[in-house]
Amino acid sequence: MNVNSDQKPILxxxxxxGIGRATVELLASRGHHVYATVRKDSDFEEVNKIENVDxxxxxxxxxxxxxxxxxxxENKGNGLFGVVNNSGVGDMIALNEMDDEDFDYLMKVNLxxxxxxxxxxxxxxxxxxGRIVNIGSVxxxxxxxxxxxxSMTKHAIEAFSDTLAAxxxxxxxxxxxxxxxxxxxxxxxxxxxxLYSKMESRKNTRYRDELMERFSNPDAKxxxxxxxxxxxxxxxxxxxxxxxxxxxxxxxxxxxxxxTETIKQKVKExxxxxxxxxxxxxxxxxxxxxxxxM
Numbered sequence: 001m002n003v004n005s006d007q008k009p010i011l012x013x014x015x016x017x018g019i020g021r022a023t024v025e026l027l028a029s030r031g032h033h034v035y036a037t038v039r040k041d042s043d044f045e046e047v048n049k050i051e052n053v054d055x056x057x058x059x060x061x062x063x064x065x066x067x068x069x070x071x072x073x074e075n076k077g078n079g080l081f082g083v084v085n086n087s088g089v090g091d092m093i094a095l096n097e098m099d100d101e102d103f104d105y106l107m108k109v110n111l112x113x114x115x116x117x118x119x120x121x122x123x124x125x126x127x128x129x130g131r132i133v134n135i136g137s138v139x140x141x142x143x144x145x146x147x148x149x150x151s152m153t154k155h156a157i158e159a160f161s162d163t164l165a166a167x168x169x170x171x172x173x174x175x176x177x178x179x180x181x182x183x184x185x186x187x188x189x190x191x192x193x194x195l196y197s198k199m200e201s202r203k204n205t206r207y208r209d210e211l212m213e214r215f216s217n218p219d220a221k222x223x224x225x226x227x228x229x230x231x232x233x234x235x236x237x238x239x240x241x242x243x244x245x246x247x248x249x250x251x252x253x254x255x256x257x258x259x260t261e262t263i264k265q266k267v268k269e270x271x272x273x274x275x276x277x278x279x280x281x282x283x284x285x286x287x288x289x290x291x292x293x294m
Contacts, residue, residue: 007031007033007052008033008082008128008130008241008242009032009035009079009080010035010080010083010241011034011035011037011069011073011080011082011084011117011121012027012036012037012084012086013058013084013087013114013117014037014087015034015036015037015038015055015086016036016038016039016040016043016047018230019135019180019183019230019233019237020084020086020087021047022229022230022231022233022234023084023233023234023237023238024047024053025234026231026237027238028053030238031052032052033054033078034050034052034053034054035054035056035069035080036054036055036056037055037056037057037058037069037087038055038056038058039058039059041057044057054072056069056072060108060109060113060114060116060117061105061108061109061112061113063116066120067120069117069120069121070120073124079124079127079128080121080128081125081128081130081131081241082125082131082132082241083117083118083121083125083131083132084133084135084237084241085117087110087113088109088110088135088153089105089109089110090147090150091149091150092146092147092150093146093149094146094148094206095149097206098148098149102149103149106149106153107153110150110153110154110157111153111156111157111160114157114160118132118164122168125173126171126172126173129172129173130173131242131246132161132164132168132173132174132175132176133175133176133178133240134157134161134175134177134178135177135178135180136157136158136161136177136178136179136180137150137151137154137179137180137181138179138251138258138261138262139151139154140153140154140156140157140158140179141179141262141265142261142262142265157177158177158249161175161176161177174240174246175248176246176247176248176250177248178236178240178249179250180230180233180252181254181258181262182227182228182254182258183227183228183229183232184227184228184229184230227254228254232252232254236250236252270286
């Protein structure tokens with residue numbers, strides 16, 4: 001493995017497949033030193049052989065492994081410019097029927113993971129006046145049926161990013177949230193396999209018919225291979241890491257329909273917030289506010 005030490009070192013969690021892998025390959029191809037985390041030993045060698053990449057075994061729910069990650073980066077001696085919190089898992093079940101264990105697992109990976117990794121590495125990012133990029137999702141805005149727990153974590157990532165951005169601004173560190181739509185990844189397939197393995201024990205679920213229609217076998221509609229590749233998302237992450245004027249949010253969707261649905265949901269929430277209370281604004285006043293940010 002050859003590392004170009006003149007370029008900025010970046011950590012990407014969940015670097016094996018999907019958005020994470022596309023971002024690892026993009027950054028590495030442009031000469032940046034990438035620390036790419038993997039969970040499976042079988043993925044380690046494949047990722048580690050990419051030029052400019054150090055593969056690191058990491059389960060973001062394991063604090064001991066996070067501490068070993070910090071030690072690994074410290075021993076490399078190149079510092080760290082950016083953290084991309086990409087690791088994530090999904091599930092599909094009604095909230096009132098979800099096992100506590102499954103709910104906790106989603107929270108540990110999707111929410112506690114970014115919190116713990118960022119906390120462990122924030123001194124490096126402050127020292128380099130670097131960047132933190134958190135991967136959210138349009139699901140955190142749309143909250144689709146039977147994806148409540150996943151949507152909760154992605155909605156929380158927005159609050160995490162916004163507060164972290166305010167706290168880190170005085171140190172010259174910028175924080176961005178990437179909000180992808182539907183792109184190729186293994187997250188749906190993995191969720192589908194976990195769900196299907198438990199369906200027999202969920203005989204009384206009110207949503208059994210809907211779930212079995214979607215996941216009639218472990219590889220049914222959860223397979224996202226027919227979606228567009230995640231190159232556009234990797235480009236947005238690259239901009240958030242290296243642009244002179246990075247955005248606080250990057251919505252990246254594969255088609256007009258997903259973009260329209262997401263923006264309309266935000267407008268709907270704006271209207272709902274403005275209704276009923278004593279200090280509601282007129283339409284003209286709302287448009288004036290909108291113009292301030294256009």
